[in-house]
Amino acid sequence: MFKVKYFEAIRTTAVILIALVIAFIIISLVSDHPVKTIGIFLWEPLSTKGHIGNVIEMSIPLMFTGLAVSLLFRANMFNLGAEGIFYFSGVVTSVLAIHLTTLNGWVHPVVAILAGSIVGALLSAIPGILKAKWNANELVTSLMFNNILFGVGLYLLNYHLRDAKAFANVSFKFEETARLAKIFPGTRIHTGLIIVLLLIVLAHLFLYKTKWGYELRMTGINREFARYSGMKTAKVIILVHLIAGFIAGMGGSVEVLGMYNRFQWTSLPGYGLDGALVAMLAKNNPLSVIVSALFLAYIRIGADMMARLSDVPSEMISIIQAVIILLISAEQFLKFWKNRMLLKEAKASA
Amino acid sequence: MNSLLNVILTTDFAFSVLRVTTPILFAALGALISNRAGIINIGMEGIMLVSALTGVIVSAYTHSAWVGLLGAALAGTLIAGILAFFTLKFKTHIILGGVAINMFASGGTVFILYLLSGDKGSSTSLASKVLPSVEIPLLKDIPVLGPILSGHHILTYFSIIAVFAVYYLLNRTPLGLRIRSVGENPHAAQSVGVSVIKIQYIALLLSGFFAGLGGAYMSMGYLSLFTRDMVAGRGWIAIAAESMGRSTTAGTALTSLLFGAADALANALQVLKIPAELIGTLPYVATVIGLLVYAVSETRKKNRKLKSPAAK
Numbered sequence: 235m236f237k238v239k240y241f242e243a244i245r246t247t248a249v250i251l252i253a254l255v256i257a258f259i260i261i262s263l264v265s266d267h268p269v270k271t272i273g274i275f276l277w278e279p280l281s282t283k284g285h286i287g288n289v290i291e292m293s294i295p296l297m298f299t300g301l302a303v304s305l306l307f308r309a310n311m312f313n314l315g316a317e318g319i320f321y322f323s324g325v326v327t328s329v330l331a332i333h334l335t336t337l338n339g340w341v342h343p344v345v346a347i348l349a350g351s352i353v354g355a356l357l358s359a360i361p362g363i364l365k366a367k368w369n370a371n372e373l374v375t376s377l378m379f380n381n382i383l384f385g386v387g388l389y390l391l392n393y394h395l396r397d398a399k400a401f402a403n404v405s406f407k408f409e410e411t412a413r414l415a416k417i418f419p420g421t422r423i424h425t426g427l428i429i430v431l432l433l434i435v436l437a438h439l440f441l442y443k444t445k446w447g448y449e450l451r452m453t454g455i456n457r458e459f460a461r462y463s464g465m466k467t468a469k470v471i472i473l474v475h476l477i478a479g480f481i482a483g484m485g486g487s488v489e490v491l492g493m494y495n496r497f498q499w500t501s502l503p504g505y506g507l508d509g510a511l512v513a514m515l516a517k518n519n520p521l522s523v524i525v526s527a528l529f530l531a532y533i534r535i536g537a538d539m540m541a542r543l544s545d546v547p548s549e550m551i552s553i554i555q556a557v558i559i560l561l562i563s564a565e566q567f568l569k570f571w572k573n574r575m576l577l578k579e580a581k582a583s584a
Numbered sequence: 585m586n587s588l589l590n591v592i593l594t595t596d597f598a599f600s601v602l603r604v605t606t607p608i609l610f611a612a613l614g615a616l617i618s619n620r621a622g623i624i625n626i627g628m629e630g631i632m633l634v635s636a637l638t639g640v641i642v643s644a645y646t647h648s649a650w651v652g653l654l655g656a657a658l659a660g661t662l663i664a665g666i667l668a669f670f671t672l673k674f675k676t677h678i679i680l681g682g683v684a685i686n687m688f689a690s691g692g693t694v695f696i697l698y699l700l701s702g703d704k705g706s707s708t709s710l711a712s713k714v715l716p717s718v719e720i721p722l723l724k725d726i727p728v729l730g731p732i733l734s735g736h737h738i739l740t741y742f743s744i745i746a747v748f749a750v751y752y753l754l755n756r757t758p759l760g761l762r763i764r765s766v767g768e769n770p771h772a773a774q775s776v777g778v779s780v781i782k783i784q785y786i787a788l789l790l791s792g793f794f795a796g797l798g799g800a801y802m803s804m805g806y807l808s809l810f811t812r813d814m815v816a817g818r819g820w821i822a823i824a825a826e827s828m829g830r831s832t833t834a835g836t837a838l839t840s841l842l843f844g845a846a847d848a849l850a851n852a853l854q855v856l857k858i859p860a861e862l863i864g865t866l867p868y869v870a871t872v873i874g875l876l877v878y879a880v881s882e883t884r885k886k887n888r889k890l891k892s893p894a895a896k
């Protein structure tokens with residue numbers, strides 16, 4: 235009944251089940267009413283239209299960063315810079331959303347988002363160039379960039395954008411024209427959802443139907459081999475960094491204009507690192523990013539509801555996420571089972 | 585500018601360089617050991633964080649700073665052990681495994697802190713202990729050197745001793761030889777009967793142990809309590825220091841000191857009224873520049889080797 239070709243799907247499901255079981259164990263240990271708490275964790279995110287809306291809203295930034303990280307991972311680039319770029323592009327977009335007052339209608343958000351995305355692409359290119367030209371470890375440089383971009387962004391917020399009359403560490407109000415429209419009444423789901431779904435389809439076509447996408451995948455599998463077969467791998471690496479930075483930057487911009495009326499992140503929002511988890515769950519496949527982002531958003535909202543309605547703090551989710559990452563990238567996990575299936579199928583066909 | 589020089593050219597500044605170098609140095613030594621065994625442990629940040637919290641909790645419940653230190657070191661070793669188990673046994677990708685450890689640590693420490701103290705920000709309600717500072721007799725009376733080198737936290741002295749210990753371990757012991765041989769060529773090591781997996785296990789555990797000491801210093805020396813995400817990138821800076829120190833013990837120690845100086849300088853620069861947000865980025869900028877200088881020189885060296893006819 236189990237076929238080898240479904241093995242990856244089966245294994246992913248097994249990992250998620252194990253993670254959920256661990257979640258239940260932790261809840262049982264911590265909570266005074268474990269059954270009720272687990273119920274909240276699992277059902278509350280789907281209980282009302284508003285809550286489903288929350289899940290989808292949260293999945294939008296996760297899809298952006300998940301897609302960006304997927305492309306990087308696909309090229310075998312362990313770059314986690316989506317985090318800082320997401321933040322900084324949000325700041326850039328906010329500046330334009332506040333100060334560009336002459337534009338009207340749909341032009342305003344388009345300009346603001348494009349500016350954020352382009353800044354993101356350029357910033358992302360730096361670790362890419364350092365990697366392509368001098369083989370500087372992209373993981374360390376991108377993580378350092380996260381801290382640098384956060385520092386500079388926070389400086390801009392505190393010294394140039396801060397609204398003293400708001401009694402909080404937030405920016406001036408965005409112009410109404412800059413904000414993204416809501417598309418489902420009763421929820422806060424905004425046009426960013428359409429943008430990201432479109433991007434995902436484009437990325438899918440790029441990755442599987444174009445020459446550049448092919449070169450990207452080959453470089454990811456074996457850079458030396460790709461180089462010897464005549465591909466300019468340095469160019470591929472810089473290109474994938476530009477694209478990923480563009481997508482992550484757009485994510486930050488869209489999130490800011492879709493969900494807020496002032497810029498208010500005084501710490502890194504974390505979507506960049508979550509993007510790595512989304513990418514791993516999606517096996518670095520653009521189309522699967524949709525499902526894995528929705529899943530991550532679902533357990534996040536579940537944990538938030540749980541923290542609000544019961545006695546278990548939402549940080550529990552980070553333990554679950556760690557388990558998922560450790561098991562999902564574990565080549566040997568359940569391998570024995572795959573081998574047994576292979577053997578059985580070989581015997582059956584013999 | 586003068587006021588800045590006045591701050592830097594003091595024994596206090598030199599003292600603070602050593603003070604902020606300590607956690608970076610511990611973690612960098614840990615990174616050094618695992619890198620020499622050919623397995624990069626990027627979970628340093630998370631391991632330090634878990635150890636910092638463990639030190640606070642254990643010392644609060646046992647009323648002993650030393651038991652707390654032991655707990656922190658063991659916690660670091662344990663987390664590294666989990667990472668080793670998944671990467672060496674289950675073949676989880678080592679970088680993704682490290683990412684998982686870091687993700688677990690930043691949320692998991694807050695989770696546990698909240699369960700024990702009801703607070704998500706810091707451990708103020710836990711009566712944790714701190715390890716003592718030590719005045720060194722004779723040395724403390726020497727002008728200039730005395731105020732710089734004496735009166736440090738005991739773990740600062742441990743970290744300096746650890747540099748020599750790690751040097752001895754890597755270069756003068758059979759285990760060190762095995763670690764280096766596994767890192768340089770695992771197949772060759774395997775062929776002469778060295779168990780690659782076992783050596784990498786040991787190296788990862790040791791890296792966790794040293795990161796654990798660095799974490800203990802953060803919450804039982806640098807500060808006297810645990811605050812959320814208190815390691816603040818030091819684990820990453822340590823990894824950068826190790827790679828810029830060209831994977832040698834002396835180089836790693838010196839670059840750690842350099843990053844410590846950048847960190848201390850960031851504190852000193854506050855007298856110039858430059859916004860704190862920008863100053864805070866200084867150690868990270870220094871790290872990127874350091875990595876870049878190292879990478880460029882490595883590439884040049886490689887290219888020269890390829891071009892020179894003598895190499896053939």
